[in-house]
Amino acid sequence: xxxxxxxxxxxxxxxxxxxxxxxxxxxxxxxxxxxxxxxxxxxxxxxxxxxxxxxxxxxxxxxxxxxxxxxxxxxxxxxxxxxxxxxxxxxxxxxxxxxxxxxxxxxxxxxxxxxxxxxxxxxxxxxxxxxxxxxxxxxxxxxxxxxxxxxxxxxxxxxxxxxx
Amino acid sequence: xxxxxxxxxxxxxxxxxxxxxxxxxxxxxxxxxxxxxxxxxxxxxxxxxxxxxxxxxxxxxxxxxxxxxxxxxxxxxxxxxxxxxxxxxxxxxxxxxxxxxxxxxxxxxxxxxxxxxxxxxxxxxxxxxxxxxxxxxxxxxxxxxxxxxxxxxxxxxxxxxxxx
Numbered sequence: 001x002x003x004x005x006x007x008x009x010x011x012x013x014x015x016x017x018x019x020x021x022x023x024x025x026x027x028x029x030x031x032x033x034x035x036x037x038x039x040x041x042x043x044x045x046x047x048x049x050x051x052x053x054x055x056x057x058x059x060x061x062x063x064x065x066x067x068x069x070x071x072x073x074x075x076x077x078x079x080x081x082x083x084x085x086x087x088x089x090x091x092x093x094x095x096x097x098x099x100x101x102x103x104x105x106x107x108x109x110x111x112x113x114x115x116x117x118x119x120x121x122x123x124x125x126x127x128x129x130x131x132x133x134x135x136x137x138x139x140x141x142x143x144x145x146x147x148x149x150x151x152x153x154x155x156x157x158x159x160x161x162x163x164x
Numbered sequence: 165x166x167x168x169x170x171x172x173x174x175x176x177x178x179x180x181x182x183x184x185x186x187x188x189x190x191x192x193x194x195x196x197x198x199x200x201x202x203x204x205x206x207x208x209x210x211x212x213x214x215x216x217x218x219x220x221x222x223x224x225x226x227x228x229x230x231x232x233x234x235x236x237x238x239x240x241x242x243x244x245x246x247x248x249x250x251x252x253x254x255x256x257x258x259x260x261x262x263x264x265x266x267x268x269x270x271x272x273x274x275x276x277x278x279x280x281x282x283x284x285x286x287x288x289x290x291x292x293x294x295x296x297x298x299x300x301x302x303x304x305x306x307x308x309x310x311x312x313x314x315x316x317x318x319x320x321x322x323x324x325x326x327x328x
Contacts, residue, residue: 019183019184020183020184020185020299021184021185021186021295022185066233066248067232067233067248067250068231068233069230069231069250084230084231085252086231086233086250086251086252086263087250088249088250088263088265088273089265089273097263097273099250099252099261099263099275101252101253109252109253109261109275109277111263111273111275111295111297113273113297129297131185131275131295131297133275133277133293133295135184
């Protein structure tokens with residue numbers, strides 16, 4: 001699977017190659033790595049952009065330090081979707097390595113490695129690999145429609161980064 | 165790669181299939197899951213068995229709770245090998261999901277999923293999948309000779325479990 005979804009500004013490239021358990025994502029932003037990184041580690045900023053527009057985000061815990069933990073809930077009407085994990089490594093302005101589980105499928109787990117690369121002109125390329133515990137689990141993640149929420153979330157992040 | 169290493173009691177099966185980034189390990193123990201699990205979460209017990217016999221083990225941190233962190237150092241003479249990670253999930257007597265990095269190769273990271281399965285006769289099958297962030301990284305881990313330390317560590321764990 002390879003998807004290029006156009007937005008008003010940037011496309012989000014999502015690839016899930018056959019036979020391996022990961023999803024590779026690349027997305028550029030018109031802001032420097034420090035600012036894009038900050039929007040990932042500051043829970044107040046994070047709550048303003050992560051996930052699709054029709055879900056309400058509540059961050060229960062976001063201890064974005066190496067060895068810290070995190071938990072948030074997405075709500076749509078009566079439905080609540082809980083997620084949790086730990087931060088394996090926070091490398092200031094460069095890299096975030098974290099684990100990820102959707103509580104509704106507690107045996108599933110992914111390891112996510114995000115790199116923030118500086119581009120000319122004060123811009124950033126975000127390169128993220130999300131590795132499931134099996135190819136089947138990765139395929140189920142792709143089939144869940146996670147792509148829509150990711151792309152819409154990054155559109156919201158564009159808006160946030162364009163602000164003051 | 166598929167290796168069956170005989171010990172006085174049980175073999176350790178280690179498989180690293182081509183084209184995927186994981187190492188699968190299976191090992192049986194003559195003790196119930198509760199006891200094998202305890203030897204993985206109690207740092208005083210852990211220090212008595214993890215790793216090869218010629219390394220001295222120091223546990224700096226072993227907060228074996230969901231969202232906790234861990235760090236230990238292996239020493240041989242003047243050499244020190246530091247490792248660290250976080251506990252994504254601790255499921256009492258059943259499952260441990262943790263991350264793993266050798267500080268000498270800080271960009272490498274593995275996600276480890278260990279299951280403790282009850283066998284008849286008060287015995288346990290430990291099933292562990294260690295997933296690297298790429299096939300190349302997994303291959304480097306295999307080439308590092310980690311197998312020797314794992315097999316010898318489990319021999320020490322056999323001895324510990326046979327004790328009082």
